[in-house]
């Protein structure tokens with residue numbers, strides 16, 4: 124039938140593709156098929172024949188035109204292989220860079236053709252800050268110099284009628300813009316950074332998991348006793364995705380080039396709850412979170428409404444708690460850079476269920492047990508050991524998916540640290556996942572001024588030499604060595620330090636900048652002695668100060684000094700002290716530096732509201748630690764202050780009900796109130812501060828006291844009037860509470876929401892029932908209070924909301940006119 128050969132046909136996308144055959148006689152009918160579908164003519168393709176020649180022409184070949192074609196004549200069929208090669212050997216790639224830097228789009232085509240560039244559909248031409256060039260019409264380049272925010276958009280190139288497109292995203296530098304832009308003028312370099320934070324309950328296998336990820340064995344892993352953060356580092360090859368670890372004390376990691384390797388740092392948190400108050404220092408926005416849970420433990424679903432700090436223990440609750448924490452500490456309502464897509468928020472969280480080996484054992488054990496139970500008709504879900512399903516149901520939980528915190532979740536994986544698979548593939552998969560997630564984080568591949576990268580290396584060198592905290596002056600010296608601009612060295616240095624703090628490389632507070640913490644371990648060492656001070660009680664016996672700390676929160680200077688002796692990093696080591704002796708040198712300078720560091724440590728703890736100097740009538744300068752005070756019954760406090768003696772009248776409650784109140788947030792509120800109002804004195808000079816409660820004198824005669832207290836996810840206030848005076852309104856205090864919460868939200872960049880409510884002056888603390896939410900006030904003009912007969916909403920409002928004088932005036936004015 125056929126007189127032609129059927130050699131494979133090649134063509135480049137966009138070109139003309141012709142398939143041809145000749146047959147023995149012009150009367151022979153030829154049919155063309157692709158796969159098993161007969162080809163029909165369309166706009167882009169014509170079928171023609173003349174005499175014995177049959178031809179199909181595709182005007183613009185597409186990659187999808189590739190495949191097996193069949194040519195059928197009578198009962199004979201021949202096969203023809205067609206390959207349409209993509210025109211673009213390299214497509215344009217999305218670019219995200221910081222404002223002021225140079226953006227370069229580049230693509231490569233398989234055959235030389237001219238190209239036309241577009242931005243948001245409009246043709247682009249070369250100009251003062253846009254350069255278009257092409258190397259032999261094969262490599263096409265578009266360079267935008269000194270990018271500005273309005274360069275954001277979709278960029279495309281059309282070559283031979285085929286489009287390739289990519290987005291340009293410009294980020295405004297979070298640090299001081301002008302300084303950054305100035306520093307960038309002397310050249311920039313790309314830097315890839317990954318911070319991985321392991322969180323979860325105690326003893327769920329975080330340290331073992333970290334060891335596995337670092338390719339180490341888990342022999343000798345012991346549960347961390349006390350508070351700790353272990354930091355480990357490695358490099359990741361961006362091309363091969365290989366992870367490179369250091370062994371022992373050598374530090375070859377610095378030798379790997381920044382543009383080809385990502386810096387990877389792991390922070391392994393010990394899971395002690397005492398430590399939660401300090402989390403905001405360590406929870407970085409630019410991190411990947413590995414939330415570790417033990418699958419063999421009991422799983423309890425969403426039980427959040429009644430969950431308060433320190434009072435939860437089940438796996439589901441931990442997941443809830445950590446997702447809430449990560450969400451509220453890392454996502455700022457207005458910050459678009461944390462929104463990845465409609466359904467995904469940064470930072471990413473991967474949940475890792477460890478202990479799979481134990482679950483299988485449970486399964487085996489329980490099968491017999493379950494059978495018995497089934498017979499007795501007594502099965503429960505827990506008995507069946509369906510732990511894995513519990514997790515999956517949790518992840519698919521509608522509530523979780525609707526809540527923004529659910530948008531951080533990327534993956535759920537199950538493994539065993541103690542009994543991994545033979546080739547330990549599950550850990551390799553996890554490493555790959557981590558790497559892929561890292562690319563989604565806004566600061567991935569940031570371009571930084573080269574001198575900043577030099578300074579980063581100098582700092583790395585210090586930490587390699589175990590120098591964990593440096594003075595600001597030392598940082599200035601280093602910066603000038605790295606050619607930071609001399610005139611404004613502190614401005615640029617601050618800008619650098621803020622950036623490094625933001626990505627979690629070091630800890631720097633602009634308002635307490637005498638020292639810079641290069642390793643979180645330093646801060647942890649300080650915190651651990653102060654947040655859990657009672658561990659040292661046995662070592663300093665016969666001191667009344669301990670019981671006073673527990674009952675009143677008073678932390679006298681003498682106790683502070685004692686605790687400081689336990690902070691390793693704030694004391695000379697034995698070797699150092701010995702060296703001084705040996706050399707017969709004066710230690711004064713070294714001791715002076717340690718003294719300064721101690722003062723800095725106190726300042727940090729004050730900054731985090733772990734310790735506070737309340738204003739009191741005596742204006743003493745003593746420190747208090749509200750979080751150390753033993754919880755006492757509210758009834759006890761009422762009786763001590765004589766609130767129920769019949770002569771004291773109590774206002775309605777005003778409060779804020781939060782969706783989630785992160786640990787220590789109430790402490791921040793209390794401390795802010797402590798800086799404005801004097802604490803009441805009860806009994807023999809005891810300050811009226813308790814765990815989760817503060818009582819303040821709000822006027823000179825001490826006849827009006829304000830109670831501020833924490834109850835579940837609620838902060839509530841009530842005023843006690845010991846001298847009846849009608850018509851008093853505390854709207855300033857209400858506004859102060861709201862302003863305080865809003866300022867704290869901004870200061871700690873916490874994303875939390877609340878509803879304001881009023882409630883009858885019944886028991887303390889005010890339960891959830893019978894709360895009147897301010898938004899509902901209009902609907903509830905009459906409010907039924909079981910304890911005080913009928914009370915109108917107006918009565919409840921009166922003491923917290925001023926009469927709106929403006930509207931009153933407007934009203935009277937308008938009356939006057941008429």
Ligand SMILES: Nc1nc2c(ncn2[C@@H]2O[C@H](COP(=O)(O)OP(=O)(O)OP(=O)(O)O)[C@@H](O)[C@H]2O)c(=O)[nH]1
Pocket residue numbers: 324325326327328329330331332344345346347348392393394395477478479480481538539540541542
């Ligand atoms: N059976 C089993 N045991 C595990 C697994 N992972 C960890 N363990 C054991 O659990 C104990 C605690 O492990 P760690 O890795 O220290 O746990 P952690 O979460 O770091 O503990 P903290 O440091 O106290 O917060 C160790 O005895 C481990 O051997 C696992 O997958 N299966």
